[in-house]
Amino acid sequence: MASKTIIFITGANTGIGYEAVKAFLSSSTPYHVFVGARNLEKLETAINSFGDTGIHKLVPVQIDLLSDESIVTAFKQVSSEVGYIDVLINNAGAATSAPPSRESFLQDYNVNVAGTYTVTDTFLPLLIKSSAPRLLFLTSGLSSFEEVTKPNPRFPSPPAGWPKAPTPTWVCYIASKAALNMVMINFARILKNDNVKVWCISPGFLATDLGGDRERLKAMGAGDPSLGGTFIKDVVEGARDEDVGKVIRRDMVQPW
Incomplete structure (x- = not known):
């Protein structure tokens, strides 16, 4: 049997991450997946739900993006089991879900930008040892500067005067994802001579717990999270x- 492609994925006990692991398990390419999540009990429940993994191997890894100690511990676990990761x-x-404020902005930036950067920086010594390394960041369709500056009837400008209606809570999220796009660009630059292929993945409007009530999102036209999971697998392959x-x-390059 061919050697397994080794993957480390964070936030994989639910939503798009869970669906990505499921997609890898459906592949004829053998995968060794380190499945990361903050809550180890929920993570083990998610892994057990897959049943027989066949030619693939799944390994639970507890990791909290708000804790540098947790990130280092996760790195030590992975590096003690394998000499490199491919993806x-x-x-x-x-x-x-809180209105925009210093606290809510920092909350989203701490996970989506600072935490993600720290995970990447910590795991790069393993990644660049791969013969075909790949680095993926999950971003948002609403992180496109070009698109959000165009008139959109869903988000009209309010009448003149003050006070204004409350700013949508998702402003913190999309601002952090726009910053994450810049983080990706920087990693693509500094890893160019290490032959690391780098992307931001914009999975589309999908019904995940991150966006709130799944049924409400589906009623608004959100797709199934499995679309995002399959997309990730296809990029890896x-x-x-x-x-x-x-x-x-999934169908185009997102405008900056």
């Missing part, structure tokens, strides 16, 4: 190698 998938994220260094959607 790092930064899937874990946060979206505050080479489907979008021509779009390295970009923010990619």
